[in-house]
Amino acid sequence: MSDTEALLFANETFYRAFADKDMDVMADLWSRDNPVSCLHPGWGPLFDRSEVISSWAAILSAPEAPDIKCVNPKAHLFQDVGKVICFEQLEAGLMVATNIFVREGSLWKMVHHQGAPTSAVMPVQESPAGGSIH
Amino acid sequence: MSDTEALLFANETFYRAFADKDMDVMADLWSRDNPVSCLHPGWGPLFDRSEVISSWAAILSAPEAPDIKCVNPKAHLFQDVGKVICFEQLEAGLMVATNIFVREGSLWKMVHHQGAPTSAVMPVQESPAGGSIH
Numbered sequence: 580m581s582d583t584e585a586l587l588f589a590n591e592t593f594y595r596a597f598a599d600k601d602m603d604v605m606a607d608l609w610s611r612d613n614p615v616s617c618l619h620p621g622w623g624p625l626f627d628r629s630e631v632i633s634s635w636a637a638i639l640s641a642p643e644a645p646d647i648k649c650v651n652p653k654a655h656l657f658q659d660v661g662k663v664i665c666f667e668q669l670e671a672g673l674m675v676a677t678n679i680f681v682r683e684g685s686l687w688k689m690v691h692h693q694g695a696p697t698s699a700v701m702p703v704q705e706s707p708a709g710g711s712i713h
Numbered sequence: 714m715s716d717t718e719a720l721l722f723a724n725e726t727f728y729r730a731f732a733d734k735d736m737d738v739m740a741d742l743w744s745r746d747n748p749v750s751c752l753h754p755g756w757g758p759l760f761d762r763s764e765v766i767s768s769w770a771a772i773l774s775a776p777e778a779p780d781i782k783c784v785n786p787k788a789h790l791f792q793d794v795g796k797v798i799c800f801e802q803l804e805a806g807l808m809v810a811t812n813i814f815v816r817e818g819s820l821w822k823m824v825h826h827q828g829a830p831t832s833a834v835m836p837v838q839e840s841p842a843g844g845s846i847h
Contacts, residue, residue, distance in 0.1 A: 613789070614789040616787070616789065616796070616798045618798065618809050618811065618829070618831075620829070621830070621831055621832045622831065622832075622833060623800075623809065623831060623833025623834070624787070624798050624800075624809055624833075626787060626798075653750070653758070653760060655747070655748040655824070655825075657747065657793065657815055657824075658792070659791065659792065660791045660792075660794040662750070662825055664750045664752065664758050664760070664825075666757075666758075675752050675757065675758055675827070677752065677811045677813075677825065677827045679796060679811075690789070690791075690796075691789075691811065693809070693811045693827050693829065695752070695754065695827065695829030695830075696755070696829075697752075697756065697757060698755045698756075699755075699756060699757025699758075
């Protein structure tokens with residue numbers, strides 16, 4: 580698996596944890612060793628890891644927890660840091676997201692997420708295997 | 714100047730270029746050597762550097778180009794990559810942003826921006842010198 584494939588796999592793990600409402604996987608994905616941040620749509624920034632994890636626990640356990648699907652992720656690697664820009668397809672509409680990961684040993688751990696609504700038109704899925712690679 | 718101070722200075726350069734509608738500074742700040750991306754509020758993602766620069770030229774030259782002020786930037790460093798999370802104060806309301814920079818020689822160059830509205834309460838400015846440092 581190439582570095583970029585591993586990065587996209589970490590990104591896919593985030594969306595699978597979200598869709599499956601799997602808090603263990605979500606919590607494990609977020610870095611314990613590097614400073615994290617999270618910008619949920621409409622919220623103020625969260626910086627404390629425990630606040631970030633609590634926010635996801637609240638979102639994933641809510642009765643109205645949304646189904647979500649990542650579409651067209653594009654990965655950019657900068658040595659041990661990776662950013663993934665993607666669309667998020669929800670029943671309520673389309674969002675765009677910035678996800679940042681840091682390599683810790685052999686794993687990519689999440690250090691930042693920002694998601695926000697977009698009025699962009701839904702793109703055509705470029706690759707069923709996990710999106711295009713830059 | 715510490716690495717974090719230099720990173721926050723690059724972030725401040727971005728907002729000064731925005732507020733001054735200085736397209737030369739804005740264009741110079743965006744990396745020519747690394748892959749860039751930009752998520753304007755409501756837009757779809759831009760990945761091509763020329764598209765990113767053109768989008769800023771359109772925004773900064775528009776008669777209704779907004780005044781903008783960066784508030785409470787928080788910088789996280791990962792060797793040669795830095796992320797800055799901050800509020801953006803505009804007349805129309807408050808936004809939150811993710812800005813990513815990569816060190817190229819002695820300079821920090823921008824490789825990503827996402828800005829989105831927030832309903833968060835305006836934070837108290839923590840430091841008039843450019844925000845807090847994690």
